[in-house]
Amino acid sequence: AFSAEVVPQAPEDPLFGLMAAYKKDTDSKKVDLGIGAYRDDSAKPWVLPVVKQADDLLRKDPDLNHEYLPISGLADFTSASQKLILGKNSPAISDKRVVTLQTVSGTGAVHLGAAFLSKFYTPSTPDAKAIYVSSPTWANHNQIITNVHLPLKTYPYFSKQTKGLDFDGMYSTIEQAPSSSIILLHACAHNPTGVDPTQDQWKKLAHLMRQKRHFPFFDCAYQGFASGSLATDAWAINHFVEQGFELMIAQSYAKNFGLYGERAGCFHFVAAPSSSAQDEVARVGSQLAILQRSEISNPPAYGARIASLILNDEKLFAQWEEDLRTMSGRIKEMRKALKEHLVRLETPGSWEHITEQIGMFSFTGLDEAQVARLREESHVYMTKNGRISMAGLNTGNVEYFAKAVDGVRR
Ligand code: PLP
Numbered sequence: 001a002f003s004a005e006v007v008p009q010a011p012e013d014p015l016f017g018l019m020a021a022y023k024k025d026t027d028s029k030k031v032d033l034g035i036g037a038y039r040d041d042s043a044k045p046w047v048l049p050v051v052k053q054a055d056d057l058l059r060k061d062p063d064l065n066h067e068y069l070p071i072s073g074l075a076d077f078t079s080a081s082q083k084l085i086l087g088k089n090s091p092a093i094s095d096k097r098v099v100t101l102q103t104v105s106g107t108g109a110v111h112l113g114a115a116f117l118s119k120f121y122t123p124s125t126p127d128a129k130a131i132y133v134s135s136p137t138w139a140n141h142n143q144i145i146t147n148v149h150l151p152l153k154t155y156p157y158f159s160k161q162t163k164g165l166d167f168d169g170m171y172s173t174i175e176q177a178p179s180s181s182i183i184l185l186h187a188c189a190h191n192p193t194g195v196d197p198t199q200d201q202w203k204k205l206a207h208l209m210r211q212k213r214h215f216p217f218f219d220c221a222y223q224g225f226a227s228g229s230l231a232t233d234a235w236a237i238n239h240f241v242e243q244g245f246e247l248m249i250a251q252s253y254a255k256n257f258g259l260y261g262e263r264a265g266c267f268h269f270v271a272a273p274s275s276s277a278q279d280e281v282a283r284v285g286s287q288l289a290i291l292q293r294s295e296i297s298n299p300p301a302y303g304a305r306i307a308s309l310i311l312n313d314e315k316l317f318a319q320w321e322e323d324l325r326t327m328s329g330r331i332k333e334m335r336k337a338l339k340e341h342l343v344r345l346e347t348p349g350s351w352e353h354i355t356e357q358i359g360m361f362s363f364t365g366l367d368e369a370q371v372a373r374l375r376e377e378s379h380v381y382m383t384k385n386g387r388i389s390m391a392g393l394n395t396g397n398v399e400y401f402a403k404a405v406d407g408v409r410r
Contacts, residue, residue: 014139014383022381030379031397033388036191036360037260038327041394046327048258050319054309058302069298071289073102073266077304080311081266085220085234085251092241096278097271099285101292102264102299106221106252109267111144113217113248115291116269116284117182118148124213128178131217134158134170136385138191138219141184153177158193163353163365165195175208182215187249188233189222189359192387196226196358202236206243216240221252226359228328230321246272253307255360256324262303327391331360334393341402348409362388370408378404 018034032043040046058064072078078100082093092098103109114131123129131150133141134157145152155177156169174183185205190196197205209216218237224230240247253264269284271277292298310316339354354362366374366386374380380401382388393401 018381018383025379025381027379029397029400031381031392031401033380033382033392033401036255036389036391038255038258038360038391039394041330041396043392043394043397046258048320048323050310050316050323051257051259051306053319054306054316057309058305066301069102069301069304071293071298072100072285073299074301074304074308076312077264077308078102078266080308081251082268084230084311085223085237085249085266085268086241086270087231087234087238090238090241091273092270095273097273097281098268099281099288100266100268101285101288102304103250103267103292104296104299105254105263105265106219106250107140107144107265108263108296108299109250109252109265110141110219111148112267112288112291112295113250114145114150115148115295116288117217117248118150119291120287121182121215123178123180123182123215125178125180128181130178131182131184132174132177133184134186134190136192137184137186138221141219150182153181155183157190158195158363160365163195163363164356165197165201167197167201170197171204171208174205174214175212177212177214180213180215182217183209184217184219185236187218187220187223187237188235189226189361191221191359192361192383192385193363194357194359194361195363197236199235199239202239206240206245209240210243210245216245216247218247218249220249222255222359223251224256224321224324225328225331228325230324241270244272246270253303257303257307257310257320259303259306262306263300264303264307331390334390334398335362337395337398338390338393338402341399342405345402345406347402347406360389360391362390364388364405366405366408370405373408374404377407380404 022032038046082098082100086092103112130153132153132155135154155173156166159166223233226233247270249268251266254260271280310320335355339351342351364386368384371384
């Protein structure tokens with residue numbers, strides 16, 4: 001029944017394929033700049049000290065059991081997540097205009113939002129039932145969205161010339177999109193480019209999207225990772241909420257808590273301020289619960305328990321902020337070191353973008369052939385599009401990497 005015509009062989013996931021190839025490589029100089037997971041200065045996975053503390057507390061709890069969570073997840077976790085992303089004193093929260101479901105990390109949140117939109121989104125312009133994503137975007141966006149049969153379109157994002165934001169291209173495509181289109185936005189630390197709009201550009205986008213009655217869907221996978229400040233990294237979302245938008249947020253705790261494999265995340269729907277907002281939120285929440293029940297029944301508990309302990313305890317929260325500054329600070333140092341080495345080596349090209357881009361990734365500008373040579377000649381692993389995970393660099397390998405880049409640029 002499942003012949004090759006019916007079920008052709010699918011390509012391997014490029015990122016997880018890259019990870020497997022890196023693991024197989026036996027060269028001691030090998031460098032992993034592929035996967036977006038934080039590494040410490042010895043290239044080792046880092047358990048955040050605050051996560052270790054929370055984990056120890058949890059394990060000592062004699063009442064801990066393995067019962068199911070409710071369909072919408074752990075209530076202490078979802079309520080703390082609302083406050084984290086929208087701010088403690090958010091009128092949207094006090095007006096009860098937010099409904100939140102705990103999801104299978106950020107991926108699950110993007111999926112839940114996309115599934116909901118596919119089923120229920122009814123734009124005022126009939127041909128507006130499409131979601132616009134940045135070009136390029138996190139590769140998984142494309143398949144998550146097409147899997148739920150939501151038409152996918154793109155807006156320009158990255159300028160190859162400046163290696164910065166193509167704001168004019170982004171703006172004019174969003175301007176020309178049919179009114180009430182869905183626009184997916186990376187809240188901060190854009191993946192894969194490391195390029196974010198400035199606050200002024202966000203304001204212009206919000207103004208335009210209000211005029212066009214577009215629907216914003218924020219993907220927030222790096223809160224606290226971009227600037228080191230949780231509030232700064234949520235600024236764009238909160239600006240849109242303040243402007244009275246109805247919107248959705250996918251929130252991941254993979255990177256900022258280092259809880260990658262525990263799959264902790266949330267999906268939030270925020271209704272626009274109106275007298276019927278509470279009723280709308282209740283209806284939307286009821287349908288989200290049905291989608292969730294049919295797909296995962298209820299979300300995984302352990303990571304959410306760890307995050308919840310930290311989010312709801314002042315002392316642990318302060319320790320977490322410290323840990324976030326450790327991660328973002330080390331990444332910033334590596335950006336500086338990489339640029340300095342490339343400048344010192346007089347490597348052809350301009351390298352300002354390395355320190356101007358933010359967050360976990362940098363779009364280096366290396367092309368596919370150069371990326372392939374780096375892997376063959378120097379055992380450096382990175383995605384074909386020239387993206388590097390800055391967290392893979394450390395004081396022991398940054399110079400080696402810079403010299404390897406220098407080699408392929410000549
Ligand atoms: N969205 C973006 C833009 C990402 O970069 C990622 C992770 O790489 C995610 C969502 C979701 O990740 P996870 O499902 O591990 O939370």
